[in-house]
Amino acid sequence: MPELPEVETVRRALERTIKGRSIESVAVFHPRMIQGDLEHFRNLVEGRRIERLSRRGKYLLFILGEVAMLSHLRMEGKYYLKPAGTPPEKHEHVVFTFTDGWALHYHDVRKFGTFEAVPMHSLEDVPALKKLGPEPAELDLRDDVTEIFRGERPIKAILLDQTRLAGIGNIYADEILHCARIHPERPGRTLGVRLRRRVIDCAQRILAAAVQAGGSSVRSYRNTLGEDGRFERSLRVHTHEGKPCPDCQSTIRKAQISGRGTYYCPTCQRRKKG
DNA sequence: GACGCTGTTCTATT
DNA sequence: GAATAGAACAGCGT
Numbered sequence: 001m002p003e004l005p006e007v008e009t010v011r012r013a014l015e016r017t018i019k020g021r022s023i024e025s026v027a028v029f030h031p032r033m034i035q036g037d038l039e040h041f042r043n044l045v046e047g048r049r050i051e052r053l054s055r056r057g058k059y060l061l062f063i064l065g066e067v068a069m070l071s072h073l074r075m076e077g078k079y080y081l082k083p084a085g086t087p088p089e090k091h092e093h094v095v096f097t098f099t100d101g102w103a104l105h106y107h108d109v110r111k112f113g114t115f116e117a118v119p120m121h122s123l124e125d126v127p128a129l130k131k132l133g134p135e136p137a138e139l140d141l142r143d144d145v146t147e148i149f150r151g152e153r154p155i156k157a158i159l160l161d162q163t164r165l166a167g168i169g170n171i172y173a174d175e176i177l178h179c180a181r182i183h184p185e186r187p188g189r190t191l192g193v194r195l196r197r198r199v200i201d202c203a204q205r206i207l208a209a210a211v212q213a214g215g216s217s218v219r220s221y222r223n224t225l226g227e228d229g230r231f232e233r234s235l236r237v238h239t240h241e242g243k244p245c246p247d248c249q250s251t252i253r254k255a256q257i258s259g260r261g262t263y264y265c266p267t268c269q270r271r272k273k274g
Numbered sequence: 275g276a277c278g279c280t281g282t283t284c285t286a287t288t
Numbered sequence: 289g290a291a292t293a294g295a296a297c298a299g300c301g302t
Binding site for chain 1: 283
């Protein structure tokens with residue numbers, strides 16, 4: 001589920017539903033999801049009020065006054081709000097019980113998700129956040145983005161690299177490259193100034209539209225708090241192997257690029273020029 | 275039953 | 289460095 005638009009959708013849902021609640025206790029059933037010492041984590045988080053929800057790249061930030069709790073959903077993390085005392089289901093690994101009779105359950109079939117709590121004043125120094133590249137939405141099309149696209153790696157790998165741009169994952173990388181009409185294996189370095197701008201422009205437009213639609217729910221997953229993303233209907237190449245390209249009717253191909261399943265149109269996204 | 279996928283990212287190896 | 293393979297884990301389809 002979660003790339004930037006999905007994480008942003010979760011952030012908004014949590015902001016609507018749990019902002020202002022106070023965390024009475026935290027139950028952790030799978031300690032390795034917590035970065036650092038578990039007791040330290042609980043000491044930092046318990047008793048604090050959720051003042052607001054923020055996001056950086058694919059990280060959710062629970063702002064608890066003087067403490068920030070980072071939550072990364074990785075592949076399949078989801079949140080559900082339930083009455084306090086509801087027994088955790090099989091794949092629910094962390095439960096935040098609030099003082100008002102409700103609880104937030106973290107559900108993650110593959111247990112890849114992570115949590116980390118840090119004092120607010122050291123948030124800037126958290127390595128996970130420090131390494132992240134800029135938010136695509138914050139770039140100006142007039143900015144010099146040459147650095148982002150440097151190197152010989154395929155442009156697809158560059159878009160997936162969170163230190164270059166934050167928040168893009170496998171679905172949106174494919175959609176952005178189709179929008180920009182660039183072959184996913186083309187080395188980043190070979191993009192001229194016009195193509196670099198086109199990639200940023202496509203990234204901003206596609207991510208914004210996906211946020212508007214509440215993200216995508218590819219496969220049969222539902223989004224947090226029971227909300228369904230609608231953007232998967234707008235996907236033009238991702239998961240569309242064998243189907244006609246909406247622009248030129250050529251058959252969409254699937255290839256393995258940088259170790260990831262990659263969908264593209266062989267006609268719109270030629271290797272040579274863009 | 276085995277194998278090869280899956281929206282992520284970190285670590286070890288080449 | 290930089291690119292790639294493997295690992296963390298569970299489920300689903302072939």
